Amino acid sequence: MLYKFARPFLFSLDPETAHTLALWSMSHFGGFIRCNPMLTDKPVQVMGLEFPNHIGLAAGLDKNGEAIDALASFGFGHIEIGTVTPRPQPGNPRPRMFRIPKQQAIINRMGFNNHGVDNLVANVKAARYRGILGINIGKNFDTPIDKAADDYLICLDKVYPHASYVTVNISSPNTKNLRQLQGESELDALLGALKSRQTALADQHGRYVPVALKIAPDLDEAQVTNIADALRRHRIDGVIATNTTLSREGVEKEKHGGETGGLSGLPVREKSTTVIRQLSRLLAGELPIIGVGGVMEPEDAVEKLQAGAALVQLYTGFIYSGPGLVKECVAATREATPA
Template structure:
């Protein structure tokens, strides 16, 4: 992978804020993550602070709104799942220019996730390896928090996954439980069957398992709609490590069960371009700049295979506006960022929004 150009003018975040964050917890990336969320949570609670931040970083109104799978997005640039798993900073994200936020991944049972340390920065590659393991407070706790928020004023996606303690044969019930608890609060739901950090989870991408899961989730959604709730789009988040034939089989299941869109892609178990890095042997999923080419290829394949009929949220490898443009050009209707925030800061969202036609 090509190195980041030294000629690029670094932002104030990169020069001043990022070095401080990287020293927190003696360099433990998860400590920096937690402290950043705590700061954003405080920002969202201070009267006038979100408005001031919006003036500084450029609100989402800099972009043209888009309507995708029936949901109106004030900006097509969203925050990917994993950053704010438990939804503690939801008042702050729009001030940074995000047009939507995806919380989670959340599970039916609260769980601590994998043993620490479990989050690693590969700074020279603008990459991250994580094996967090769906650490979250559970879907019931998230439902309570979202009820307390009330109307957020922007679209909220909710990523749901399988609890580690739940046997694979009971996975459907686990997902359905979370969907039922959270259905009234989400504008769309992402079915995460592609994280590499929960044992056996990726087998749910197989056609038979996936069809059973999606059929049950749509049945539950239909029942909740009959009970008086608005219908909500259900999306599937896929891995970047699938073969094209496996992707095609998965797409057939998705279109056959009424899935509203695809999120492409999750982290990769491969180590493209970072094989020689001392941290490359750490277990977990790789994200950040090294994933850019792979995610764009997967998005393009899905777009071509479905004739553009199935909306795509492109995610993976976005660290500048050109990366986002590549995903839009490949066929994505929306994009999400996460690892790029770690390296480029909140100005990245403003830059992408201003680059859009």
Template sequence: MYDFIKKYLFKFDPEFAHALTLNTLKVADKIKLLTLFSEKIILPYECMGLHFKNPVGLAAGFDKNGDYIDVFDALGFGFIEIGTVTKNPQMGNPKPRLFRLEKEAALINRLGFNNKGIDYLIAQVKKTNYQGILGINIGKNRDTPLEKALEDYLYLFQKAAPVASYITINISSPNTENLRDLQQGKLLKNLLSTLKSAQKDQRKYVPLVVKISPDLTVDELKNMADIFLEEQIDGVIATNTTLDRSQIEASMIKSEKGGLSGKPLFARSTLILSQLHELLEEKIPIIGCGGILDSNLAQEKIKAGASLLQIYTGFIYKGPVLIREINKSLRNFA
């Protein structure tokens, strides 16, 4: 069924197809059609003190403004991460900025945090009846200089924490200039210690999760892991998209600027995941993300040290059946 729909959708520009799909699904959900076709998958899992319906989550960037939370719940995700959201609304980069690499089961995007801002997102969250785990992924505005980034993150954390199950600090998108510099040394330490203090001031405990890049060297990763342990970060998402093109040498689209996701990202992001798993000595859980296109690849992420999983590009290429397939295989694996 999804293969048939995909043939039609893939005739359109990727960003248009994305919006068309989400709006159609929203209508289907309103008239209770989605529950007829999707199966709620219950495979309870506890992590970071939170109770997950199942370990397969939606990665950030699919629902940047929190407009489709109920849709993704109905499709069977065990948890949903919305955002990246910034303090002020911003348009993102000029179009075209999203490219499909069909043969490689991949995408290149340089959206650049297009979103309607934190106030809009919070209003959307307050409108839903969703009871499951909701992550809110936060990032700095494009025009916020690096020296002031901390102020953006602190503001966003304080606003979003009361309505979130956990907060993801996105310092790894390749599409906001210099953002990845926040992954280094003093800048990282300062950012995380400030947010950890702010966490203590909240009425409820809201886990802080850091999303990292797959393009880190072993030394960079080691320095980050030391800071995560010192600051007692609650979780890490490994990984965001990559700037590396070595896995798509034959593609016509390889020279488009932006972050590469999907199958060609799998090996690199899983290597980072396993290295981090060793460095963190199981003291901090890791959410495995990057290139999960089927249940075998999902199993490999778990074997490399992932406690939870997130998918984005796999969902575009495989549809909701992928959530079911992975959960079924995890049930057998458990």
């Protein structure tokens, strides 16, 4: 109800300004909110972890982990923060975020703007939240692509003790050449390095933290097949499908529809679900899929589960509909899954 009144004001502002204001408000007043995931009536086991429900917050909304406690109060079964890089970086020049309300979409070209991994870890340590926390890691924009693994390993080392699971983001369209890491040889080398380090860190900390890979929706079936094979070969714990799309199908004629960046929201729903279906068939339950992309109403969350996802994440739908969407999606997915 509160969001219903706040949204017209927030949508009257530049999207990034509204985003910053909302996060600032949550980070400063979140301490007054009881930090406890509320919707915990149907837990689900994924990646060896018990999630209170099927619905989580996707990475990108809280890049630096500044509002974890406030976000936890909305009923998410898990929260994913980041993407974070080894060193702080400002991201791409503004403006770099654009709403397309008619299509319930957002285009962003943020460019992994964040305060760096050390800042994120400090924020995680300060938070009271003790639920499932995913930390999404990436590479700095000026790290050569052939040295990208070094950045991911730096981040993995630093976030490992504080994460429930770690997501490796190789699919943002807003860091130059990043999606090259989805190529067969590049991916094989990266996953091999990550799995080796994960094994060493598990021994060091006496605790196994799952690693998931986040992929793009702009992949053909052969590319999805190669990725599925690599995930199995390197025993990666999960896959998140999908990131934003470079396609402009459905928004070509809309204001801001031609802006550079990744498109999220309703127009990416079917693309994301198609990749989930392909992965589900190829992986045959060997590792879980987390579905994200275009979940604007409860039926979309159910569709992702029916396509083969074990969990579903929200971002753009949360921006357009507010926290009430979390409760609605939790209820819908509870009713749609076996007892």
